[in-house]
Amino acid sequence: xSKTEDPKKSLKEFSLKIISQLDKGKNPQITFPLRNLSNIIxxxxxxxxxxxxxxxxxxxFNVSHAKKFLxxxxxxxxxxxxxxxxxxxxxxxxxFYMAKRTVPGTTINIVDDQTESDKxxxxxxxxxxxxxxNMHVNANxxxxxxxxxxxxxxxxTIDWSKLGSGGWSIPSNVEEIxxxxxxxxxxxxxxxxxxWERLNEDKYWQKNDAIIVSSQGxxxxxxxxxxxxLYEEYHLPIxxxxxxxxxxxxxxxxxKYGSIALAHAAERLTIPGVKYIGITMEDVExxxxxxxxxxxxxxxxxxxxxxxxxxxxxxxxAWQKQFKMMKDYKSxxxxxxxSARGISFISETYLPNKIKNKEFLD
Amino acid sequence: xSKTEDPKKSLKEFSLKIISQLDKGKNPQITFPLRNLSNIIxxxxxxxxxxxxxxxxxxxFNVSHAKKFLxxxxxxxxxxxxxxxxxxxxxxxxxFYMAKRTVPGTTINIVDDQTESDKxxxxxxxxxxxxxxNMHVNANxxxxxxxxxxxxxxxxTIDWSKLGSGGWSIPSNVEEIxxxxxxxxxxxxxxxxxxWERLNEDKYWQKNDAIIVSSQGxxxxxxxxxxxxLYEEYHLPIxxxxxxxxxxxxxxxxxKYGSIALAHAAERLTIPGVKYIGITMEDVExxxxxxxxxxxxxxxxxxxxxxxxxxxxxxxxAWQKQFKMMKDYKSxxxxxxxSARGISFISETYLPNKIKNKEFLD
Numbered sequence: 268x269s270k271t272e273d274p275k276k277s278l279k280e281f282s283l284k285i286i287s288q289l290d291k292g293k294n295p296q297i298t299f300p301l302r303n304l305s306n307i308i309x310x311x312x313x314x315x316x317x318x319x320x321x322x323x324x325x326x327x328f329n330v331s332h333a334k335k336f337l338x339x340x341x342x343x344x345x346x347x348x349x350x351x352x353x354x355x356x357x358x359x360x361x362x363f364y365m366a367k368r369t370v371p372g373t374t375i376n377i378v379d380d381q382t383e384s385d386k387x388x389x390x391x392x393x394x395x396x397x398x399x400x401n402m403h404v405n406a407n408x409x410x411x412x413x414x415x416x417x418x419x420x421x422x423x424t425i426d427w428s429k430l431g432s433g434g435w436s437i438p439s440n441v442e443e444i445x446x447x448x449x450x451x452x453x454x455x456x457x458x459x460x461x462x463w464e465r466l467n468e469d470k471y472w473q474k475n476d477a478i479i480v481s482s483q484g485x486x487x488x489x490x491x492x493x494x495x496x497l498y499e500e501y502h503l504p505i506x507x508x509x510x511x512x513x514x515x516x517x518x519x520x521x522x523k524y525g526s527i528a529l530a531h532a533a534e535r536l537t538i539p540g541v542k543y544i545g546i547t548m549e550d551v552e553x554x555x556x557x558x559x560x561x562x563x564x565x566x567x568x569x570x571x572x573x574x575x576x577x578x579x580x581x582x583x584x585a586w587q588k589q590f591k592m593m594k595d596y597k598s599x600x601x602x603x604x605x606s607a608r609g610i611s612f613i614s615e616t617y618l619p620n621k622i623k624n625k626e627f628l629d
Numbered sequence: 630x631s632k633t634e635d636p637k638k639s640l641k642e643f644s645l646k647i648i649s650q651l652d653k654g655k656n657p658q659i660t661f662p663l664r665n666l667s668n669i670i671x672x673x674x675x676x677x678x679x680x681x682x683x684x685x686x687x688x689x690f691n692v693s694h695a696k697k698f699l700x701x702x703x704x705x706x707x708x709x710x711x712x713x714x715x716x717x718x719x720x721x722x723x724x725f726y727m728a729k730r731t732v733p734g735t736t737i738n739i740v741d742d743q744t745e746s747d748k749x750x751x752x753x754x755x756x757x758x759x760x761x762x763n764m765h766v767n768a769n770x771x772x773x774x775x776x777x778x779x780x781x782x783x784x785x786t787i788d789w790s791k792l793g794s795g796g797w798s799i800p801s802n803v804e805e806i807x808x809x810x811x812x813x814x815x816x817x818x819x820x821x822x823x824x825w826e827r828l829n830e831d832k833y834w835q836k837n838d839a840i841i842v843s844s845q846g847x848x849x850x851x852x853x854x855x856x857x858x859l860y861e862e863y864h865l866p867i868x869x870x871x872x873x874x875x876x877x878x879x880x881x882x883x884x885k886y887g888s889i890a891l892a893h894a895a896e897r898l899t900i901p902g903v904k905y906i907g908i909t910m911e912d913v914e915x916x917x918x919x920x921x922x923x924x925x926x927x928x929x930x931x932x933x934x935x936x937x938x939x940x941x942x943x944x945x946x947a948w949q950k951q952f953k954m955m956k957d958y959k960s961x962x963x964x965x966x967x968s969a970r971g972i973s974f975i976s977e978t979y980l981p982n983k984i985k986n987k988e989f990l991d
C-alpha cells in the first residue's frame with residue numbers, strides 16, 4: 268500500500284461499502300484474499316511469500332459467517348474510533364479486551380478469545396491493504412539500535428550515536444519515526460543482544476559507519492520494518508549475523524522472504540536484498556572453530572530437512588551447500604565461539620574482513 | 630560489597646592467597662560459602678534470601694577438586710586480564726568460549742560445558758564478594774525505561790525524557806552509569822512492554838513524575854540493579870505492576886526477596902522496600918474485571934500451592950489472602966483487561982488512584 272494513504276479513509280471506505288449494500292437491500296458481504304496455506308505462494312520473481320488469487324467471502328445473513336462478520340466490523344470500528352481518531356496505539360491483546368463486550372440484548376460476547384480479534388485484524392489488513400501498524404495495532408516491542416543516525420519521533424529528536432551502552436529501545440511501531448540524518452554505509456542485524464553489546468562497546472558502528480540492530484529472541488515486526496525502511500528509503504545494504512545453524516538460516520529467510528504466518532503482509536515486511544554475513548560453515552575452517560562445534564540432535568536434523576525443502580531455499584545452491592555441510596559436520600557453531608579468538612575478534616577482524624571481501628550468502 | 634572496591638584488587642588478593650599457600654609448600658585451597666539448597670535461608674529480619682554459614686573447600690591436590698580448582702583460577706585470570714584490564718565487558722557465553730582451551734601438554738579442555746565456567750564465576754562472586762557485573766560479566770539485555778532522568782554513560786549524556794516512543798534500551802550492566810538528575814517521585818516497573826508503550830504514549834511519566842521501566846519477559850539482573858540503584862541512591866519507592874496471577878506474585882517476590890538461584894547475590898539484587906501495586910484480586914470487584922477472568926488450570930493451582938508455601942510468603946497475610954482469592958475465584962486476570970474500561974483507563978484512572986490511596990501490597 269501507499270504509505271501516505273490515510274488509514275481512517277480506508278476504514279471508512281470499507282464501512283461505506285457495507286452501508287451501500289444495506290441501502291440496496293442486499294445481504295452485506297466482505298470479500299478478501301484467503302490466508303490459508305493453499306493460497307500462500309512463493310513468488311520467485313519478487314522473491315517473497317505472498318497470497319494467491321483465492322478469494323473468501325463473508326456474509327452477514329449466513330449462520331456460519333454472521334459472528335465473524337460482526338467481529339470484523341466491530342474491530343474496524345474500535346480501530347477507527349479508539350485508536351486512529353485519538354492518535355493512540357495499542358496491542359493485539361488490548362484490542363481483544365476492547366472488543367470483548369456482549370452483543371446488546373444478548374449474553375453473547377462479540378469475541379471470546381483473542382484469536383478472534385486477531386483474525387479480524389488480519390482480515391482488515393488484506394481488505395484495506397493497511398498494515399496492523401498503520402491501523403495503530405502494535406506488535407511486540409523488542410531490540411536495540413545504535414549508529415550515526417538522527418531521527419525525529421513526535422517532539423523528540425534522538426541521536427542513535429549518543430545513547431551509551433544501552434542504545435535506543437526499538438518501539439513496536441516505527442511507521443511514524445522520521446529519519447533526519449543517516450550517515451551509515453550498511454546495517455548489521457544480529458540475533459543476539461550480547462553480540463550487539465560487544466559491538467556497541469567496541470564502537471563498531473562508529474569505526475565502520477554502520478548501524479547495529481539486535482533483538483533478544485524473535486525478530487519483531489518493528490525491527491523488520493525498521494530494517495526495511497533503512498533499506499528502501501536509504502538504500503542501505505542489510506547484513507544478517509546469526510549462529511551457524513538452521514535456526515540462524517531461518518531467521519535470515521524470514522527477514523528476506525517473509526513467513527507463512529505473515530504471507531499477507533509480505534510486501535510490507537520482507538527485504539529481498541538482505542544478505543547473510545555469517546556464521547557460515549566455511550567460517551568453521553577459516554577461523555578454526557571446529558573445536559567449538561556443538562553436536563546436532565534429532566530436532567536439528569528434522570529442522571534442516573524441513574527448512575532445506577522450503578520453496579525459497581530449494582533451488583538456492585549456496586544455502587543447500589550450507590545445509591549439506593551442517594549435516595556432514597553433524598554440528599552447529601555459535602557466533603560467540605569467535606570470542607575464543609579474542610574478545611574483540613568479531614569487531615576488529617571477522618566482520619570487517621567479511622564486509623571488505625563481500626563474503627555474503629544471498 | 631562496597632561499590633567502590635576495585636575488582637582487579639579483589640581478584641589479585643584471591644590469587645595472592647593461592648601463591649602464598651604454594652610458597653609455603655601447602656596444598657592450595659579455596660574456601661567459600663556453599664550455594665546448595667541446604668545453605669539457602671530466608672533472613673526474616675533483612676527480608677531477603679541469602680546463604681547460610683556452611684563453607685565449602687576446594688583443594689588443588691585432590692582428584693575430585695583439581696579440575697574445578699583450575700577452572701576457578703582460569704576464569705579469574707580471564708576476567709582480570711581480558712575484561713577488567715581492557716575495560717571490556719562480556720557475557721557468560723563469551724567467558725565460556727574464552728576459557729575453552731586445552732590444558733597445555735594434554736588433550737583435556739579446561740571447560741567442556743558452559744555450566745562449568747558459570748559455576749566458576751558464581752564461586753568468584755562469593756569468594757571475592759564482587760558481583761558478576763563488577764567483574765564485567767554481563768547478564769541478558771532486556772527492557773526499556775523513560776522518565777525525567779538524565780544519566781551519564783561514558784561520554785554520553787542521555788535524557789530519558791527525550792527518547793520518543795522507544796525509550797532508552799536498558800543495558801545488561803548498569804553499574805557504571807551515573808545519575809546526573811533524577812526528577813521523579815517513584816518508579817513503576819511492569820512486566821509487559823505493551824503496557825509500558827501505553828503509559829509512554831500517554832506520557833504517564835511526565836504527568837505523574839514517575840520513571841517507567843519494563844522488561845519483555847524476565848526481569849533481568851540489569852533491570853533489578855537499575856531499580857535497586859534508584860531505590861538506594863534516590864530513595865524512590867518502587868512499585869511493581871503485574872498480571873493478577875501467581876506468576877505476577879512471583880515476579881514481584883524475586884525483585885523484593887531474591888531467588889533461590891541467585892541467593893548468593895541477594896544483597897546486591899533485592900529491594901526489600903518494593904511494593905506491589907496490582908493487579909490484585911480486590912481490583913476484580915472494584916474495576917469490574919470478572920468478565921475478563923481466565924480460568925486457572927492444573928499448572929496454575931500447583932504453582933499457587935508452591936509459591937504460597939515459600940518462606941517469604943508463608944506468614945504474609947495479605948498475600949495469603951490473594952492466593953486464597955485466586956483459588957476461590959478459580960481465575961486469574963491480566964493487566965490489559967483494564968483496556969475494556971477504555972484505552973487509557975490504566976494511566977488516567979487505575980494507577981493514579983492506586984498511588985493516591987496508597988493501595989499497595991507489601
